[in-house]
Amino acid sequence: QSALTQPASVSGSPGQSITISCSGPSYYFGNYDLVSWYQQHPGKAPQLIIYEVNKRPSWVAYRFSGSKSGYTASLTISGLQAEDEADYYCCSYAGSSTYVFGSGTRVTLL
Amino acid sequence: QVQLQESGPGLVKPSQTLSLTCSVSGGSISSGGHYWSWIRHQPGRGLEWIGYTFYSGSPNYSPSLRGRTTISPDPSKNQFSLSLTSVTAADTAVYYCARRGVILRDAFDIWGQGIMVVVSS
Numbered sequence: 001q002s003a004l005t006q007p008a009s010v011s012g013s014p015g016q017s018i019t020i021s022c023s024g025p026s027y028y029f030g031n032y033d034l035v036s037w038y039q040q041h042p043g044k045a046p047q048l049i050i051y052e053v054n055k056r057p058s059w060v061a062y063r064f065s066g067s068k069s070g071y072t073a074s075l076t077i078s079g080l081q082a083e084d085e086a087d088y089y090c091c092s093y094a095g096s097s098t099y100v101f102g103s104g105t106r107v108t109l110l
Numbered sequence: 111q112v113q114l115q116e117s118g119p120g121l122v123k124p125s126q127t128l129s130l131t132c133s134v135s136g137g138s139i140s141s142g143g144h145y146w147s148w149i150r151h152q153p154g155r156g157l158e159w160i161g162y163t164f165y166s167g168s169p170n171y172s173p174s175l176r177g178r179t180t181i182s183p184d185p186s187k188n189q190f191s192l193s194l195t196s197v198t199a200a201d202t203a204v205y206y207c208a209r210r211g212v213i214l215r216d217a218f219d220i221w222g223q224g225i226m227v228v229v230s231s
Binding site: 003006034036038044045046047048051052055057089091093096097098099100101102103104 | 149155156157158159170171172173206211214215216217218219221222223224
C-alpha cells in the first residue's frame with residue numbers, strides 16, 4: 001500500500017486562499033469517494049476537517065472545503081488565518097477494509 | 111461526549127512486543143456500529159493506519175503490518191488493545207487510537223491524545 005502524495009509544504013499570506021493536493025493510484029480515488037482530511041497542530045492529535053471528499057463536520061469552519069477530480073483530491077482553505085498553521089493529512093479508503101494516509105503538508109503563513 | 115485515552119509503556123526493547131490499550135469513555139464501544147482503530151505517526155513521516163476492530167472482533171490490518179499486529183476488543187472494560195510483535199527502531203512513533211465514524215462515513219472522527227513509544231535497548 002503506497003502512501004498518498006502531498007506537497008511537503010504550502011504557504012500563503014493571511015486572508016489568501018491555498019490548496020493542498022493529494023494524489024493516489026486510480027484504484028483508490030477512481031473507485032471510492034471516501035477521502036477525508038485532518039488538521040494536526042504540533043503536539044496535538046489530528047482532527048477531522050473533511051470527510052467523503054467534500055463534507056464538513058459541524059465543528060469545522062466554512063473556510064475549509066474539499067474536492068476531487070480524477071485521481072487527485074484537494075483541500076482548500078479560504079481566508080487563511082493564523083490558527084490554520086498546521087500539518088494537513090489526506091486519507092482514503094483503499095479497498096478491502098483498509099485505509100491509507102497521505103505524506104502530509106505543512107501550511108505556513110507568510 | 112466520547113473520549114479516547116491511550117496507555118502503555120513508553121519504552122520497548124527491540125524484538126519485544128509493543129502492547130497498548132485504548133480506554134473509551136462517554137460511550138460504549140459496543141454501540142453505534144463504530145470501528146475502533148490504531149494509527150501511528152513515525153518521526154519525520156506521515157500518519158499510518160495500523161488497523162481496526164469491531165466490538166465483537168473481525169479485525170482488519172494494514173497489509174504492511176499484517177502478521178505482526180493484533181487488535182482486540184474488550185467490551186467488558188470498554189477498551190481495545192494493540193499488540194505489535196518483533197518491534198524495531200522503525201516502530202518508534204506516536205500511537206493514536208481513533209474511532210471510525212458511522213455518520214461521518216469512513217473518517218476518523220474522534221482521536222485519543224496519543225502516546226509516544228520508543229523502541230530502544
